[in-house]
Amino acid sequence: MGAPVLSCVKKGVPEIFMDCHMMVEDPIKWVPAVAEAGGKLYTFHLEAVSDPLPVIKHIHAHGMRAGLAISPQTPSSAITQTAWDAADMILVMTVHPGKGGQKFMPECLDKVKELREKYGWDKDVEVDGGIGPGNICQCAKAGSNVIVAGTSVFTASNPSDVIGQLRKAVDDVIAERKK
């Protein structure tokens, strides 16, 4: 899905917040087009760049929030303090990026825990891949507060009920942590 599709979605739903996960080789290249199309959060892969900071600066200069993603093979230690401070969100993939419908990899949640222990709660930590009502509590307890769910929502007989369950699990953990 590229910028032309984003433009059409934005036209149909003007108030939409488009979180754009860019699984591309040269992420800096697509920043202007995605911003122009109405993207609000531009997430790119750490594995695709030698230094994430220039890309993050470019994203911010185009008026978007910047997300930094790590794939299952990349350790949490690859997210440096500088990268954490510069990004608005870290995405910890819980499947190998590429397609929906894959099996959730629970071991990836250790990285969410490590990031929270090391850096705290001043940034969003998103998880993506194989997530649904059956594993959302694990994700939320590990420290993720932004959830991507495809198959579990789109194949549900009542998608809004599934979304409600995902939201509640995250909200409950956040409320518990604030006590």
Ligand SMILES: O=C(CO)[C@@H](O)[C@H](O)COP(=O)(O)O
């Ligand atoms: O882009 C990706 C994986 O590459 C994800 O966004 C998935 O598409 C999420 O779908 P499910 O894993 O929830 O089916």
